[in-house]
Amino acid sequence: MSADFLYGIEVVINGLMAGVMYALVALGFVLIFKASGIFNYAQGVMALFAALTLVGVMEGQVPFSHLINAVFGTEIHHFGWTVPAFAAILVTLGVMIFFAWAVHTFVFRHLVGQEPIILFMATIGLAYFLEGVGDLMWGSDIKTLAVGLPQGGSLFVEDLTAGLGGDDFYGFFIDKLDMVATLVAIVLVAALIGFAQYTKQGRAMRAVADDHQAALSVGISLNYIWVLVWSLAGLVALVAGVMWGAKSGVQFSLSLIALKALPVLMLGGFTSIPGAIVGGLIIGVGEKLFEYMIGPMIGGATENWFAYVLALIFLVFRPQGLFGEKIIERV
Amino acid sequence: MLYREAGDFKTTYKADSQTFPIAFDRWRYWAVLAVAWLVIPFVINDYWANAILVPFLIYAIAAIGLNILTGYCGQVSLGTGGFMAVGAYACYKLMTSFPDVSMLVHIMLAGGITALVGAAFGLPSLRIKGFYLAVATLAAQFFLVWLFNKVSWFYNYSASGQINAPERFVFGHAVTGANTTPAAQYLICLLFVTGCALLARNLTRGTVGRSWMAIRDMDIAAEIIGVDPLKAKLTAFAVSSFFIGISGALFFAVYLGAVEVGEAFGINKSFLVLFMCIIGGLGSLFGSFAGAAFLVLLPVALKVLGVDVLGWPTQIVSHLQLVVVGALIMFFLIKEPHGLAQMWRHIKEKLRLWPFPY
Numbered sequence: 001m002s003a004d005f006l007y008g009i010e011v012v013i014n015g016l017m018a019g020v021m022y023a024l025v026a027l028g029f030v031l032i033f034k035a036s037g038i039f040n041y042a043q044g045v046m047a048l049f050a051a052l053t054l055v056g057v058m059e060g061q062v063p064f065s066h067l068i069n070a071v072f073g074t075e076i077h078h079f080g081w082t083v084p085a086f087a088a089i090l091v092t093l094g095v096m097i098f099f100a101w102a103v104h105t106f107v108f109r110h111l112v113g114q115e116p117i118i119l120f121m122a123t124i125g126l127a128y129f130l131e132g133v134g135d136l137m138w139g140s141d142i143k144t145l146a147v148g149l150p151q152g153g154s155l156f157v158e159d160l161t162a163g164l165g166g167d168d169f170y171g172f173f174i175d176k177l178d179m180v181a182t183l184v185a186i187v188l189v190a191a192l193i194g195f196a197q198y199t200k201q202g203r204a205m206r207a208v209a210d211d212h213q214a215a216l217s218v219g220i221s222l223n224y225i226w227v228l229v230w231s232l233a234g235l236v237a238l239v240a241g242v243m244w245g246a247k248s249g250v251q252f253s254l255s256l257i258a259l260k261a262l263p264v265l266m267l268g269g270f271t272s273i274p275g276a277i278v279g280g281l282i283i284g285v286g287e288k289l290f291e292y293m294i295g296p297m298i299g300g301a302t303e304n305w306f307a308y309v310l311a312l313i314f315l316v317f318r319p320q321g322l323f324g325e326k327i328i329e330r331v
Numbered sequence: 332m333l334y335r336e337a338g339d340f341k342t343t344y345k346a347d348s349q350t351f352p353i354a355f356d357r358w359r360y361w362a363v364l365a366v367a368w369l370v371i372p373f374v375i376n377d378y379w380a381n382a383i384l385v386p387f388l389i390y391a392i393a394a395i396g397l398n399i400l401t402g403y404c405g406q407v408s409l410g411t412g413g414f415m416a417v418g419a420y421a422c423y424k425l426m427t428s429f430p431d432v433s434m435l436v437h438i439m440l441a442g443g444i445t446a447l448v449g450a451a452f453g454l455p456s457l458r459i460k461g462f463y464l465a466v467a468t469l470a471a472q473f474f475l476v477w478l479f480n481k482v483s484w485f486y487n488y489s490a491s492g493q494i495n496a497p498e499r500f501v502f503g504h505a506v507t508g509a510n511t512t513p514a515a516q517y518l519i520c521l522l523f524v525t526g527c528a529l530l531a532r533n534l535t536r537g538t539v540g541r542s543w544m545a546i547r548d549m550d551i552a553a554e555i556i557g558v559d560p561l562k563a564k565l566t567a568f569a570v571s572s573f574f575i576g577i578s579g580a581l582f583f584a585v586y587l588g589a590v591e592v593g594e595a596f597g598i599n600k601s602f603l604v605l606f607m608c609i610i611g612g613l614g615s616l617f618g619s620f621a622g623a624a625f626l627v628l629l630p631v632a633l634k635v636l637g638v639d640v641l642g643w644p645t646q647i648v649s650h651l652q653l654v655v656v657g658a659l660i661m662f663f664l665i666k667e668p669h670g671l672a673q674m675w676r677h678i679k680e681k682l683r684l685w686p687f688p689y
Contacts, residue, residue, distance in 0.1 A: 135650040309470045311467070
């Protein structure tokens with residue numbers, strides 16, 4: 001096998017890994033969209049916020065310390081302790097659940113029955129709000145997230161595959177973190193599917209997704225389910241935030257991956273969990289391959305827009321996405 | 332007492348179908364125009380022009396443009412920043428290629444070019460609806476910004492990748508470049524704002540505007556009663572992009588003077604203009620102005636309050652600004668989905684009955 005071909009395969013594999021990361025974010029979107037019809041633009045910022053909170057709790061930062069210092073003229077920054085990663089993750093999860101409750105109670109409960117596009121714009125507002133709160137709470141400097149995830153390329157895979165090609169092929173370079181992320185994503189999806197299929201709350205959640213009024217009439221509390229769904233989305237955001245944060249540092253650009261998740265969803269269909277995963281993989285592989293093969297000819301950095309254009313072209317032919325429910329319009 | 336139809340008799344069809352049927356509205360309209368054209372140019376100074384008035388006017392044009400697309404035709408677009416970039420780069424190429432042609436012509440042409448680009452990106456709207464379309468317009472945003480970054484022909488192969496507005500004159504006064512007076516900056520923006528607002532007002536009152544609104548309210552029903560969706564949607568995209576292109580050209584040439592595309596016309600600009608439309612009120616020209624004024628004034632007000640009065644670091648104030656803007660968006664969508672324009676309508680209803688509300 002020629003080295004070029006093998007490098008192509010490496011690009012595909014790395015694309016798949018990147019796709020898993022996109023799918024992780026897209027999952028949170030699908031959860032909320034199915035249950036409440038809200039297209040949650042703030043999912044990416046939630047991931048950023050979760051990662052920021054995790055770092056802040058682990059390092060024992062005082063929340064809002066910059067604001068407090070500015071208002072009262074004090075000089076406090078840290079509590080002076082550090083929290084182990086596991087405990088910090090639990091605390092962060094608690095914060096995300098509180099956030100889910102607050103978002104539902106103060107915003108979206110008042111917007112029930114509004115048009116989807118109004119809800120979408122409200123989540124854009126939420127994204128701005130949360131970004132500002134995150135920066136105020138923990139400061140806006142780039143942080144490193146050290147929760148003990150492995151970093152760097154995997155030598156094992158590299159050695160194992162080095163013999164495949166000729167002399168100028170040195171084996172596949174695959175980031176260890178990406179492999180961990182893939183594993184975590186598989187576990188997360190399995191857990192979510194298990195939750196939705198076999199637990200009482202999960203079934204109630206699916207009932208709400210099917211039909212609000214019917215669910216209400218058999219005694220399911222919509223408020224409870226919506227808070228639950230937002231909390232689950234918070235959990236997914238936390239996982240995505242940890243993975244992305246460990247990969248590229250906790251910073252504002254993290255919230256931009258939410259934008260990347262949008263074409264993923266459009267490809268996969270807004271209402272399908274398998275769709276989110278397949279869409280993520282297609283986008284991941286597609287943009288890496290495009291950058292590898294055509295990118296150099298037209299100036300590179302095509303990853304910024306390739307996903308959107310792909311989704312746009314795709315939607316023209318199949319407006320509901322790969323796995324989405326068929327859109328039926330009535331007058 | 333003043334604001335009512337009573338006593339204002341219409342004796343011709345022309346008078347009956349005028350833009351402002353209530354006399355008080357007409358006086359207000361002429362008074363605003365008179366102040367804007369005859370008073371402000373003589374008292375304006377550099378701070379007011381650069382911090383408030385010029386950005387307000389430019390954003391007002393962009394908000395009118397987006398409002399036509401989103402508010403009147405119901406097609407949500409997140410590509411405003413990209414289209415503004417088209418206007419700016421078209422203006423730049425025209426300015427440098429044809430230095431002798433008037434700046435006014437260049438800005439109009441830049442709007443025209445943007446209209447073509449906008450109509451092209453509007454084509455998918457015939458298949459894709461709702462927020463699927465909103466996401467699809469992101470393709471325009473990211474692709475256009477990338478294009479202006481990578482293809483060096485657009486920025487005349489300059490080393491920095493920036494575009495700089497050369498000095499150009501209108502009626503002997505510099506309107507771009509370093510020697511521009513605040514009054515000249517203000518007046519050229521005001522000229523385009525007035526023109527655009529008049530055009531938009533009359534378009535939305537006429538056949539075209541009505542077909543846009545029919546498409547917005549329910550596109551299938553509109554198609555059945557004989558509105559051509561292709562024509563309506565594409566004209567909405569074209570007209571909207573025309574305005575947005577003009578505002579982009581002004582933003583680059585008159586306001587900033589030098590532009591780096593990713594920074595000036597990024598995704599945040601798209602959201603900013605969308606927020607102006609939401610806060611101001613979708614489907615209202617007054618709302619476009621109110622929203623633009625609100626979101627231009629808010630950061631200035633917060634900065635004055637936070638940095639100058641309370642003495643907080645600028646960073647905290649800018650974060651606080653995000654919180655305030657986000658909270659306001661949610662507040663408006665919950666309490667008043669039709670924005671400031673709706674509040675103004677309520678006030679007018681009250682004024683009709685005032686001072687005897689029985």
